Amino acid sequence: MKTIFIIASMVMVLSLLALGFSCAQPTPAPAPAPAPAPAPKPAPAPAPKPAPAPKPAPAPAPVVPSNLAVGTKFMPSTTYTIGVAVVKVISKHVEGVTAHAASYATDSYFADGFAKGLIHLGIGTSHTTVMQVHGLDKWKGHGSAPMRLIATGPPYFLGVLANPNSGINTPADLKGKKWMVIRPGSVLLRDVADATLHGYGLTKDNVNVMEHSSSAEFVAAMKEGRVDAMGWPYTKAAPWVEELATQGKVAFVSDAPEALAKITEAYPMFSVMTLPAGTYKGQDKDQTTYGILQTLDVHADLPADLVYAITAALYDNFEEWSGYHADIKDFALPGAIDAGKIGIPVHDGAIQYYKEKGLWTAEHEARQKALLEKVKALGPYKPLT
Incomplete structure (x- = not known):
C-alpha cells in the first residue's frame, strides 16, 4: 500500500513537470510607447482689421433764400439809407432773388441775426463786426459769428x-x-x-x-x-x-x-486813417489818427456764386448804387478792400470778383489767410440769446 502511494506521488510530480515544460513561456510585455510629442500650438490668427469708418454724409447744400434780408440800423439813419440802396440794386440786377431791409436798433444784434438766418447781409461798422467775428467783448467765448466781408465804406474818425x-x-x-x-x-x-x-x-x-x-x-x-x-x-x-x-x-x-x-x-x-488837410475850415494839416469803417457784410454760408453776383451787381452798377447817398461813394474800389483795413475774412464770392478785376493781391491773400486761421480757431458761433 505504501509502495502504491509513493508510486502515485511520483507519477503526479512527473505529470506536473511535463505539463510545465509543454506550456509556452509568456511573452514579455512590450515597452510602453513613448508619450506623443505635444501638438504644435497654432499661431494666433491675426486680429481682424476694423471695418473702415463710413464716410460722413455730405453736408446738405445750403438753402439759398429767394428774398435776402439786409440788416441796417434804425430808420431813418445813414446806414438804413445805404441798406435800402443795396436792396434796390440786388432786386434789380441779381437774377432769381429779391431783397428787403431789416432795421435793428444797433448792429450789435447782427451776429445773432446772421447765425439764426434772420439776415443775410448787413450794413455795420468794423468796430462791432470785428468783435463779433473775433469773439471779443461780450462775444468772448461764443465762437466766431458767421459773417464775411464784401467791402468797407465811409470812415468814422475817432481822433482827439x-x-x-x-x-x-x-x-x-x-x-x-x-x-x-x-x-x-x-x-x-x-x-x-x-x-x-x-x-x-x-x-x-x-x-x-x-x-x-x-x-x-x-x-x-x-x-x-x-x-x-x-x-x-x-x-x-x-x-x-x-x-x-x-x-x-x-x-x-x-x-x-x-x-x-x-x-x-x-x-x-480800429484802423489808422487820415483826415485830409482842408476837409474843414481852418484845418491846414492832415490829421492822422484812428477810426472805424462802415462795412457791407454777408453770411459766411451764402453760396459763392450768389455773393459774386451781388458784388458784381453793386460794382458794375456803382454809379446807380452811389446815387442813392453820397456816403456810398466811399465804398468805391479799390479803397473798399484796402488790405490794411480788412478786419474780418472776405467772402470767397467777393474775392472771385476782385480777382477778375485785378484787385486781389498777395498782400490781400496773406491777410485773408491770417484772418481765417484766427476765426476758425474760435469754432462755430453760439448766439447770445
Missing part, C-alpha cells in the same frame, strides 16, 4: 478834437486836462477812451475823462471852453464839426505813429 486854447498838440497832452468823451452805454466811446489812454500810457487817474449825453452838450462845452477836448465819431462832413470849425473852436490833433501801433494792436477793430 481839442480846444485851440487848451495847449493840446498831441494826445499825450491830455494829462491833467478835461476830455469829454464818454457817453453812458456806448461801447465804442468806452473803447475810444481806453485805446487812447493805452496808446500814450495815460490813465483815468491823470486825465479827467468826462461824460456827455448828446452832441449838443459837447458842442456847447467846446464853444464855451468848459472842456479841453472831446471825442465823438466824425466823418468828412459832420455838421457839428463844421459848426465848431467855422467858429474856430476846434483843433484836429494827430496821433504819434508809435501810439497808433499800440492802439491798433490792442484794439484790432
Whole structure:
C-alpha cells in the first residue's frame, strides 16, 4: 500500500513537470510607447482689421433764400439809407432773388441775426463786426459769428478834437486836462477812451475823462471852453464839426505813429486813417489818427456764386448804387478792400470778383489767410440769446 502511494506521488510530480515544460513561456510585455510629442500650438490668427469708418454724409447744400434780408440800423439813419440802396440794386440786377431791409436798433444784434438766418447781409461798422467775428467783448467765448466781408465804406474818425486854447498838440497832452468823451452805454466811446489812454500810457487817474449825453452838450462845452477836448465819431462832413470849425473852436490833433501801433494792436477793430488837410475850415494839416469803417457784410454760408453776383451787381452798377447817398461813394474800389483795413475774412464770392478785376493781391491773400486761421480757431458761433 505504501509502495502504491509513493508510486502515485511520483507519477503526479512527473505529470506536473511535463505539463510545465509543454506550456509556452509568456511573452514579455512590450515597452510602453513613448508619450506623443505635444501638438504644435497654432499661431494666433491675426486680429481682424476694423471695418473702415463710413464716410460722413455730405453736408446738405445750403438753402439759398429767394428774398435776402439786409440788416441796417434804425430808420431813418445813414446806414438804413445805404441798406435800402443795396436792396434796390440786388432786386434789380441779381437774377432769381429779391431783397428787403431789416432795421435793428444797433448792429450789435447782427451776429445773432446772421447765425439764426434772420439776415443775410448787413450794413455795420468794423468796430462791432470785428468783435463779433473775433469773439471779443461780450462775444468772448461764443465762437466766431458767421459773417464775411464784401467791402468797407465811409470812415468814422475817432481822433482827439481839442480846444485851440487848451495847449493840446498831441494826445499825450491830455494829462491833467478835461476830455469829454464818454457817453453812458456806448461801447465804442468806452473803447475810444481806453485805446487812447493805452496808446500814450495815460490813465483815468491823470486825465479827467468826462461824460456827455448828446452832441449838443459837447458842442456847447467846446464853444464855451468848459472842456479841453472831446471825442465823438466824425466823418468828412459832420455838421457839428463844421459848426465848431467855422467858429474856430476846434483843433484836429494827430496821433504819434508809435501810439497808433499800440492802439491798433490792442484794439484790432480800429484802423489808422487820415483826415485830409482842408476837409474843414481852418484845418491846414492832415490829421492822422484812428477810426472805424462802415462795412457791407454777408453770411459766411451764402453760396459763392450768389455773393459774386451781388458784388458784381453793386460794382458794375456803382454809379446807380452811389446815387442813392453820397456816403456810398466811399465804398468805391479799390479803397473798399484796402488790405490794411480788412478786419474780418472776405467772402470767397467777393474775392472771385476782385480777382477778375485785378484787385486781389498777395498782400490781400496773406491777410485773408491770417484772418481765417484766427476765426476758425474760435469754432462755430453760439448766439447770445
